[in-house]
Amino acid sequence: MADAHTEGYGYLVIEDGVIAEVVWMNPPEDPGHHLLMPAFTDLHVHFRDPGLTHKEDLETGMRAALAGGFTDVQLMGNTQPITSTMEQVEDVIARARALDLIDVHPCISITRDFDGKDLSHLNEVKAPVVMLTDDGFGVADAKTLFDAMNLAKEKGMRLTLHEEEPAFSKTDMRLAEDVMTLRDLHLGRVTGCYTHFAHVSTKQAIDWIRAAKAGSDRFTCEVTPHHLVLWDNPYRVNPPIRAKEDVDALREALTDGTVDAIATDHAPHTKEDKDKGAPGMTGLELAFALCYTHLIKGGIIGIKTLLRLLAQRPAELMGLQQGLLQPGMDADLAIADLAAEYTVDPEAFYSKGKNTPFSGARLQGRIVETWHKGVRKFPF
Numbered sequence: 001m002a003d004a005h006t007e008g009y010g011y012l013v014i015e016d017g018v019i020a021e022v023v024w025m026n027p028p029e030d031p032g033h034h035l036l037m038p039a040f041t042d043l044h045v046h047f048r049d050p051g052l053t054h055k056e057d058l059e060t061g062m063r064a065a066l067a068g069g070f071t072d073v074q075l076m077g078n079t080q081p082i083t084s085t086m087e088q089v090e091d092v093i094a095r096a097r098a099l100d101l102i103d104v105h106p107c108i109s110i111t112r113d114f115d116g117k118d119l120s121h122l123n124e125v126k127a128p129v130v131m132l133t134d135d136g137f138g139v140a141d142a143k144t145l146f147d148a149m150n151l152a153k154e155k156g157m158r159l160t161l162h163e164e165e166p167a168f169s170k171t172d173m174r175l176a177e178d179v180m181t182l183r184d185l186h187l188g189r190v191t192g193c194y195t196h197f198a199h200v201s202t203k204q205a206i207d208w209i210r211a212a213k214a215g216s217d218r219f220t221c222e223v224t225p226h227h228l229v230l231w232d233n234p235y236r237v238n239p240p241i242r243a244k245e246d247v248d249a250l251r252e253a254l255t256d257g258t259v260d261a262i263a264t265d266h267a268p269h270t271k272e273d274k275d276k277g278a279p280g281m282t283g284l285e286l287a288f289a290l291c292y293t294h295l296i297k298g299g300i301i302g303i304k305t306l307l308r309l310l311a312q313r314p315a316e317l318m319g320l321q322q323g324l325l326q327p328g329m330d331a332d333l334a335i336a337d338l339a340a341e342y343t344v345d346p347e348a349f350y351s352k353g354k355n356t357p358f359s360g361a362r363l364q365g366r367i368v369e370t371w372h373k374g375v376r377k378f379p380f
Contacts, residue, residue: 001022001035001036001037001325002035002036002037002303002304002307002325003037003038003304003307003311003312003323003324003325003326004304004305004307004308004311004312004313004323004324005304005324006304006325007303007304008024008025008027009024009025009026009027009028009031010022010023010024010025011023011025012036012325012331012333014331014374015374016374017330017331017373017374017375018328018329018330018331018373018374019325019326019327019328019329019330019331020327021327022325022326022327033337033338033339034335034336034337034338034368035303035335035336035338036325036333036334036335037069037307037311037325037333037334037335037336038307038311038312038315038322038323038324038325038329038332038333038334039069039070039071039072039311039322039332039333039334039370039371039372040068040069040070040071040072040287040288040310040311040314040334041070041071041072041073041074041261041310041311041314041315041318041320041322041323042065042070042072042073042074042263042264042266042284042287042314043074043131043160043196043198043222043261043263043314043317043318044074044076044135044160044198044199044222044224044263044264044265044266045061045065045073045074045075045076045263045264045265045266045283045284046075046076046078046265046266046267046268046280047061047062047073047075047104047266048061048079048268049061049079049092049095050079050080050081050088050091050092051079051080051081052079052080054270054352055268055269055270055273055352055353056268056351056352056353057352058092058095058096058099058104059099059101060350060351060352061073061266061268061284061351062096062099062101062102062104063101063350063351063378063380064266064282064284064285064349064350064351065101065102065284066101066102066350066370066372066377066378066380067284067285067349067350067367067370067378068264068284068285068286068287068288068367069287069288069310069334069336069367069370070102070284070287070370071102071103071322071332071334071370071371071372071377072102072103072104072105072315072318072320072322072332073102073103073104073105073266073284074104074105074106074107074130074131074318075092075104075105075106075107076107076133076135076136077106077107077108077109077133077134077135078114078135078136081113082109082112082113082114083106083107083108083109084108084109084112084113084121085108085121085124086108086124086125086126086129088106089106089108089128089129092104092106093106093128101372101377102372102377103372105128105129105130105131105318106129107129107130107131107132107133107135107160108121108122108125108129108132109121109132109133109134110122110132110133110134110139110145110148110159111134111139111144111148114134114136114137116134116137116139116140116141116144117141117144119144119147119148119151122148122151122152122155123151125155125157126155129157130157130158130317130318130319131157131158131159131160131196132148132152132157132158132159132160133159133160133161133162133198134162135160135162135198136162136238137162137164137166138161138162138163138164138165138166138176138180139161140165140166140167142183142187145159145184145187146187146190146191149187149188149191149193149195150191150193152193152194153191153192153193153194156194157194158193158194158195158196158220158317159193159194159195159196160196160197160198161180161184161195161196161197161198162198162199163176163177163180163181163184163197163198163200163205163239164176164177164180164238164239165177165179165180165183173238173239173240174202174204174242177200177201177202177205177239178202178204178205178208181197181200181204181205181208181209182208184197185208185209185212185219188212188216188218188219189212189215189216192218193218194218194220195218195219195220196219196220196221196222196260196317197209197219197220197221197222198221198222198263198265199222199223199224199227199239199263199265200221200222200223200227200250200259201223201224201227201239201240201242201246201250202239202242202246202249203242203245203246203248203249203250206221206223206249206250206253206258206259207249209221209253209258210253210256210258213258220260220261220317221258221259221260221261222259222260222261222262222263222314223250223253223254223259223261223262223263224262224263224264224265224283225262225264225283225286225287225290225291226241226265226281226283226290226357227239227241227242227246227247227250228247228250228251228254228262228290228291228294228295229247229290229294229295230247230357231243231244231246231247232244233357235281235357236274236277236278236279236280237265237267237279237280237281238279238280251295251300251301254295254300254301254305254309255300255301255305259309260309260313260314260317261309261310261313261314261317262287262291262306262309262310263314264283264284264287265280265283266282266283266284266351266353267279267280267281267282267283267353267355268280268282268351268352268353268355269353269355270352270353271354271355274355280355281353281355281356281357282346282349282351282353282354282355282356284351285349285350285351286344286356286358286363287310288310288334288336288365288367289342289363289364289365289366289367290358290363291306291310292306292336292338292363292364292365293363293364293365296365297364311323311324312324330373331371331373331374332371332372332373333369333370333371334367334369334370334371335367335368335369335370336365336366336367336368337365337366337368338364338365339364340364340365340366340368341362341363341364342362342363342366343360343361343362343363344356344358344359344360344361344362344363345359346359
């Protein structure tokens with residue numbers, strides 16, 4: 001067993017879907033190669049439901065999550081229509097509960113329908129919404145974002161920011177991320193809003209975020225597995241795959257505590273849309289294996305650090321009672337076969353999206369079971 005704080009041999013006592021007791025034991029003669037972990041929480045996924053269900057729907061997305069060891073995901077709002085009302089949030093949650101697979105937490109857009117200006121709908125936002133985001137776009141108008149930050153602060157909510165200055169999107173995507181990150185760090189410092197930076201990808205951006213976090217507990221950030229293991233790769237994602245120096249900087253930020261979470265930015269597309277240039281890749285089913293193969297086996301971080309980034313810290317940011325193997329926590333669990341080696345076959349994904357640059361890659365570490373509130377949900 002392992003979580004962000006402890007690692008050893010033992011078993012859990014589960015009562016009514018909650019961890020009642022953790023019993024530690026001496027190592028057995030044959031310890032095996034299966035690892036019991038807290039299930040993961042993903043702060044950043046796209047399930048395309050409603051309106052784009054030819055790419056993904058709630059059920060296929062939730063099955064992909066379980067296959068990857070995730071039992072709680074936060075849904076981005078770039079559906080059709082854009083998620084800008086509590087009625088839309090309640091509809092998605094009700095349909096997800098009927099499927100009884102994992103928990104989902106839809107975001108609401110920062111600006112109504114991603115129009116970049118209108119914040120009037122935020123007056124109606126309430127729990128269970130935790131974060132607000134216009135993911136896919138940066139909020140270009142500084143005054144609009146300033147006002148949104150003040151509203152979010154009043155409600156005790158967090159803004160999740162896609163950092164891309166549109167004035168540079170067609171000419172310099174590095175500058176687009178860096179310029180808006182610096183602006184929004186300053187606005188966050190002035191307003192005191194809880195500000196979360198999505199899919200950070202450049203050395204400059206992560207350096208600025210590190211410096212800002214040294215003086216405030218209101219800044220958090222995430223990085224993706226693909227930005228941690230790929231460089232100089234033309235596969236289209238947004239933000240783009242960067243250079244080796246950016247990957248090195250992101251990896252350093254994992255070890256020094258700058259990064260709060262590894263989030264997949266799971267973005268399924270049809271082959272036709274991908275061929276037309278749609279940015280993004282499926283991420284949920286490969287996240288653990290990519291991190292285990294490249295980061296742990298590669299000597300970058302240890303298992304406890306990885307579980308802090310995949311389970312403990314993202315659950316904390318969502319206000320969930322999970323992410324650690326401790327009494328009182330929900331019995332949301334994942335079991336990995338650390339010795340399992342396999343070749344990635346996108347056709348075997350549970351997600352409708354088969355879009356990945358990792359097709360044919362050899363990975364180690366496969367999720368073999370996922371439990372949600374004490375009930376085994378995967379394998380199906």
